[in-house]
Amino acid sequence: MFADIKGLNEECGVFGIWGHPDAVQITYYGLHSLQHRGQEGAGIVATDGNSLKGIRGEGLVNDVFNKSNLASLPGQNAIGHVKYGGADKGGLENVQPLLFHSSSGSLALAQNGNLINALDLKHQLEMQGSIFQSTSDTEVLAHLIKRSGYLATKDKVKNALSMVKGAYALALLTEEELIIALDPNGLRPLSIGRIGDAYCVSSETCAFDLIGAEFVRDVEPGELIIINDEGLYSEPFSLSTSSAMCSMEYVYFSRPDSDIQGINIHTARKNLGKVLAKEVNIDADVVTGVPDSSISAAIGFAETTGIPYEIGLIKNRYVGRTFIKPSQELREQGVKMKLSPVRKVVEGKRVVMVDDSIVRGTTSKRIVKMLKEAGATEVHVCISSPPMKHPCFYGIDVSSHEELMASAHSVDEMCDIIGADSLTFLSVEGMLEAIGRKGYGKNCGQCTACFTGEYPTEIYPDTLLPYEKEMSRS
Structure with a gap:
């Protein structure tokens, strides 16, 4: 990934x-x-x-x-x-x-x-x-x-x-x-x-x-x-x-040099950052993206706001792929091993940290902490997708509400948990506009189920965990 x-x-x-x-x-x-x-x-x-x-x-x-x-x-x-x-x-x-x-x-x-x-x-x-x-x-x-x-x-x-x-x-x-x-x-x-x-x-x-x-x-x-x-x-x-193409293909999964249905991934992500910048009002000194999938959005955000883009986070590409480790403890350790802040870039600066999504919140919390420990005076987190509130049953490894931070917390609560000075998500309408889709809901040409809860197919009982079955009854 x-x-x-x-x-x-x-x-x-x-x-x-x-x-x-x-x-x-x-x-x-x-x-x-x-x-x-x-x-x-x-x-x-x-x-x-x-x-x-x-x-x-x-x-x-x-x-x-x-x-x-x-x-x-x-x-x-x-x-x-x-x-x-x-x-x-x-x-x-x-x-x-x-x-x-x-x-x-x-x-x-x-x-x-x-x-x-x-x-x-x-x-x-x-x-x-x-x-x-x-x-x-x-x-x-x-x-x-x-x-x-x-x-x-x-x-x-x-x-x-x-x-x-x-x-x-x-x-x-x-x-x-x-x-x-x-x-x-x-x-x-x-x-x-x-x-x-x-x-x-x-x-x-x-x-x-x-x-x-x-x-x-x-x-x-x-x-x-x-x-x-x-x-x-x-x-x-x-x-x-x-x-109903998966929205996360454009936001996160696919390589920037790929095209899906005639839409270039890098261009789509850059547009996500541009639209996100229009939806927020932040005074800051520097914009940085979380490597690698958020770089394009961060560049778009910086171009639109006029805030300089800098490489504020470095990814260590020689560390094992820690995301496949099952325990939360190892996942948190993996964040520390794989990312390092560039102190001279963020020290004494108000930083806009652009990321593509928040799932459990562990990574965002750790990165915000690292940036502040490196001397950032403020860290404003801007997410180039809407809050992920609903599980995916179509092949993404997030299958219950319990795994999703946005499912249980408001944006303000999430902001407090990750320790950011502000937290902003892109709207669903803004995401579709940025990617180049027209319409909304099932007519937009994309699956937005993880954001809206509107699934393109009927969800079968055997796809649900016990917690999900209880949710579906309520």
């Missing part, structure tokens, strides 16, 4: 390519570009048209792959995955792509997102005799595909997708074809590129820049695409579709 110390984590990144002699190497580089989307595990499955073979392991892309094991993967077709697993999805068994062999052929499956009715479907499948080897939603989808009565793989996939609900950007590889699909609400990003005659697919367009691919288009909500030796073929698998 760019600002991975804050405790907000996205699920995964997906990459695939069909018809290139260097498919495995290209997939390896594609996963490097998507490393920010998951650091717990990585995998690649490739095929030469006769069989599927995969390599997967826990850790970063460089930890899992080397020249020798990549050379062992066959063929001109491959899919890859980088994983962040959450507390209940760790272990090698959950690293994707998941690879399945049967007498009727093999398939490998990788996805980014979360199936909100997965537990219910898993229970039904187990009652019918299925045996699961992982706790991944992806394995549920694989069982649904293999149990389908249809003959063609695309029809099996369409049948399976008709039974699942939630967010998913899916890549499926067989000996004959690469199939990709995006959920009917388009909650996760997924794009198509091309290298010569070969097609590729990626969770973010930044991967295309690295591998020299030309961007073709975004995958549409509810669209299923088949890529094989004959070319690319598209058809809808759902007639009830709408665009």
Whole structure:
């Protein structure tokens, strides 16, 4: 993650390519570009048209792959995955792509997102005799595909997708074809590129820049695409579709050099800072952003207010990725290890600290304290997104109100808790304006559920923790 110390984590990144002699190497580089989307595990499955073979392991892309094991993967077709697993999805068994062999052929499956009715479907499948080897939603989808009565793989996939609900950007590889699909609400990003005659697919367009691919288009909500030796073929698998791209992709998750639905992430974040600056009135001496995902917003804020932008916080890039540690104590220690204030920049200054979000508040509190210990006379915290009051069930690792500071406290209370001189959040309307969306609520083209509580899909009981179930009854 760019600002991975804050405790907000996205699920995964997906990459695939069909018809290139260097498919495995290209997939390896594609996963490097998507490393920010998951650091717990990585995998690649490739095929030469006769069989599927995969390599997967826990850790970063460089930890899992080397020249020798990549050379062992066959063929001109491959899919890859980088994983962040959450507390209940760790272990090698959950690293994707998941690879399945049967007498009727093999398939490998990788996805980014979360199936909100997965537990219910898993229970039904187990009652019918299925045996699961992982706790991944992806394995549920694989069982649904293999149990389908249809003959063609695309029809099996369409049948399976008709039974699942939630967010998913899916890549499926067989000996004959690469199939990709995006959920009917388009909650996760997924794009198509091309290298010569070969097609590729990626969770973010930044991967295309690295591998020299030309961007073709975004995958549409509810669209299923088949890529094989004959070319690319598209058809809808759902007639009830709408665009509800996750707002946090623009605010936090995606790389600044990626484009989502024609909107550049750096530009969107810079605009978030500009609109935020128009919504506040602060006298200060210097503006600084929390590395890395808040830098663009801080620059926009500084340009609009005329307050000089300075590098007031330095990120130590050689410390382990502490955000995956489960305990709050280790998470707090990670903040101290990963960020350092630049004393000569903030000493004796009134500082505007721009950050992209506040989740639990631990990180913000620690950074405010560090800035004041470094001599800042005032620290005004400006957040380039609205207060995150509601849990996400679509693939972000914040699944209960109890984890969200803004759910239980007013802005003034939050300001006191983190020790800031002032605290300001961007409005929902301001966020949508900055990103370039029109409309509000379900018609804005974005999912704003974590800010507004308006979910684009029905939330199923098995997605809720006990506390959430109680909340849903009230």
